[in-house]
Amino acid sequence: MASTICGWCGDRTHMTMVLDPYELPPAVWPTDRSGSRDRDRPVYMAAFKCSNENCERLSVGWTSLHRPTMGHPKHQFPRERLEWEPVKARRPEFPDVPEQIAATASEAHACLSIGAAKGAVALARAVVEATGKAKGVASIGIQSKINALRDAQIISPLTAATSERIRKDGNSIAHGDIGDEPISVDDATAILEFMDELLDEVFQRPAKLQRLQQRGEERKAGNLPGQQLPPAPGGGPA
Ligand SMILES: [Zn+2]
Known part of the structure; x- marks a missing residue:
């Protein structure tokens, strides 16, 4: 097997x-x-x-x-x-992530799924840079962006510390120059897992929680579908 x-x-x-x-x-x-x-x-x-x-x-x-x-x-x-x-290129979707960042993250996974570790890591780094910029972080470099996201309480100290940990283990999400470092598929997998967690924390989880809150408020106001009287024939939304 x-x-x-x-x-x-x-x-x-x-x-x-x-x-x-x-x-x-x-x-x-x-x-x-x-x-x-x-x-x-x-x-x-x-x-x-x-x-x-x-x-x-x-x-x-x-x-x-x-x-x-x-x-x-x-x-x-x-x-x-x-x-x-055959090999299947994996292209996961990131529905609550800004479109360009989501497309780049998806492409990073596509690279990894065909064993293109360097391409995957280069794109993952671009995703983290862009995530910092999207949240208004102006500092230069990936690790300082991650630290700034932590200081702004957009990500947890644990997430920022994990980035440090990956760096100490060898290849880093925050490494500067991709040209002269060997990157294994295992390294790239760890870096992409971190990227996924970061996107979840910065964009996806807040969006999901916001939808839950909205639902609660609508329920309170009696506006949830199913709680209304059925629309009169010919009326109501299509
Ligand atoms: Zn199969």
């Missing part, structure tokens, strides 16, 4: 191996620094079935194994990080 996002249905599912891994010809193996095929890195490919009962479509997964240390490919495959085809 291997777990991934199914490129067909978009669910995170377990993939059941239905065709054992077989070795691909050396022409598609990775090359070493000199440009010749790395004989220690044969590439194996296998077929998998999606376990979502409304999908069950096939995907192929492949990876290069390290020949000197590899066990049986069939047993080793579930432990490896595989490349997958």
Whole structure:
């Protein structure tokens, strides 16, 4: 079993191996620094079935194994990080976030879902910068914007501290120059999770709570649908 996002249905599912891994010809193996095929890195490919009962479509997964240390490919495959085809670009929606920021955040997730970690992080940083600006924060740099949002009580001290924590763990939402840092998919995942939490705290949760309050007020005023008398025939809203 291997777990991934199914490129067909978009669910995170377990993939059941239905065709054992077989070795691909050396022409598609990775090359070493000199440009010749790395004989220690044969590439194996296998077929998998999606376990979502409304999908069950096939995907192929492949990876290069390290020949000197590899066990049986069939047993080793579930432990490896595989490349997958097809891949589904994930584009979540952020309905209560200003349109341009929401579109950029969605694109950051699309990048991550196809393994484009640097692109994902670059866009996530742009989202955090724009979020600060949208809330009137003028300070330069991402971490100082995050701190200013904390000082204005728009985000909690915990959120600001989490940004610090991610920074200390290595790659940061607040790192200055994306060109010279290695970014793994795991780093990018953590940074995007932080971005999502920030958008939730700054835009989505207040909007949701405001709707709840509005509903309470309308209910008090007897204006909620269902509490009124039915409109007379031919009258009332369509
Ligand atoms: Zn599926």
